[in-house]
Amino acid sequence: MAEVDSELVVETTHLTKIYQNRQIALNDVSLTIEPGSVLGLLGPNGAGKTTFLRLVLGLHRPTAGGVRVFGTPMTPNSAMLRRRIGYIPTNPQFPKGMTPITYLDYVARLYGLSRDTRKPRLANLIRAVDLLGESGNSISQFSIGMTARLAVAASLLNEPDLLIWDEPTHGLDIEARRSMLELIKKLASEKTLILCSHNLSDVDEVCNHAAVLAQGKLIFQGTLTELKGRIRKNHYELDLEGDQKSISKAVGQLKAIKDIQQVTLRQRRLDLKLSEDILNSQLLASVFNILNENKIVLVSIRSVGQQTEQAYLDLVEKEESRGFTRLYSPQAEAA
Missing domain, CATH: 3.40.50.300 (P-loop containing nucleotide triphosphate hydrolases)
Structure with missing residues (x-):
């Protein structure tokens, strides 16, 4: 261990x-x-x-x-x-009265770095963070x-x-x-x-x-x-490029697939909601085939509801809800 x-x-x-x-x-x-x-x-x-x-x-x-x-x-x-x-x-x-060089040199000396070590390292770091042109200017500015x-x-x-x-x-x-x-x-x-x-x-x-x-x-x-992955997985947005008539035809074909629960077209953005219990890769392969058959270019695809922000908010909201339940639950008080 x-x-x-x-x-x-x-x-x-x-x-x-x-x-x-x-x-x-x-x-x-x-x-x-x-x-x-x-x-x-x-x-x-x-x-x-x-x-x-x-x-x-x-x-x-x-x-x-x-x-x-x-x-x-x-x-x-x-x-x-x-x-x-x-x-x-x-x-x-x-410290407002110092420059990047004097401040970093001061910090390096606090670390106990020798002059031969700190001088080249200081110069490399100032260059790396793109402050070379400001290295002699006051930090206050x-x-x-x-x-x-x-x-x-x-x-x-x-x-x-x-x-x-x-x-x-x-x-x-x-x-x-x-x-x-x-x-x-x-x-x-x-x-x-x-x-x-x-x-x-x-x-x-x-x-x-x-x-x-x-x-x-x-x-x-x-x-x-x-x-x-804690939140909804099978919801996608696809940005398309192609003839509007071909896109409309493809939408009609997608609506005929039973495991695609919702198909919505807004301009050239396609919103797809798939069945939760279906293997999404298999179903998306069918979607791509239909787009290909209609000579439609897939510009981008995004998974809706799987961004970190949405997952985080969902998690915190559920925790707050559980906390409220624990606070006012007779069972929790008995425990």
């Missing part, structure tokens, strides 16, 4: 945090994160996400349970363990996007094995957000990441695992595919 545990990047066991003996911020959370995972940490405001991150970082002591990082217990005194973690808080703040890129550079200075980034795309414009997501994809090939985000389309794009917190409890942990 110990050998398996040592392979985990993060392992929490019955992790609980109660503030001032009255606010239960985290309640009995047992979670594991394997090497190479890009975990999306999800949950409504007040769900316990920030508390969870602080406990993993050893910034707070748990009320009960524990955290192991790289197989070693994490505590407020685990400075050497934290050196293997790169952290970005929400809305990172930097930085935009939100530039500040976010500086935070990325600072979190990578010590070449950490685990990255914990809290809302890394918060407040970024479209171009800066796209740049951040591409960087996350690149880093995911060599590091383990925990991303806390309210932007579920970001999670959908870059994460391969998810953990969902609600009212301090862990209500889901698994792959992103498993999360999306």
Whole structure:
């Protein structure tokens, strides 16, 4: 068992945090994160996400349970363990009187990096986050996007094995957000990441695992595919290209297939609802054959109701409903 545990990047066991003996911020959370995972940490405001991150970082002591990082217990005194973690808080703040070069050099010296090590690494990171042209300018003049890129550079200075980034795309414009997501994809090939985000389309794009917190409890942990698989599967939207007459003919043929429950055409977008108990690949093959016979080009196909946002909302709504039932159920009171 110990050998398996040592392979985990993060392992929490019955992790609980109660503030001032009255606010239960985290309640009995047992979670594991394997090497190479890009975990999306999800949950409504007040769900316990920030508390969870602080406990993993050893910034707070748990009320009960524990955290192991790289197989070693994490505590407020685990400075050497934290050196293997790169952290970005929400809305990172930097000393306004410093430049990217002076700030990163200062952080590198805090890590104990020698001059020969920190100077080339600092230069490489400034170039990697596209701040070379701003490297001598005051941080006080930085935009939100530039500040976010500086935070990325600072979190990578010590070449950490685990990255914990809290809302890394918060407040970024479209171009800066796209740049951040591409960087996350690149880093995911060599590091383990925990991303806390309210932007579920970001999670959908870059994460391969998810953990969902609600009212301090862990209500889901698994792959992103498993999360999306919890809700309706056999509903699709197809964007088509072709002669309108041919498309109309194809729609008529699709309506004749008994296991296709609903066929709706809006302009050149086809909405299909299939029987839940049918093998969808077999039925979709028939759909594609009909499109091909009518010389219709399939531009795109999307599964409706399987995006991360929809799955997440469905999960939280069900948990809230169960919580209400537990609270007012006579059986629950008797138990």
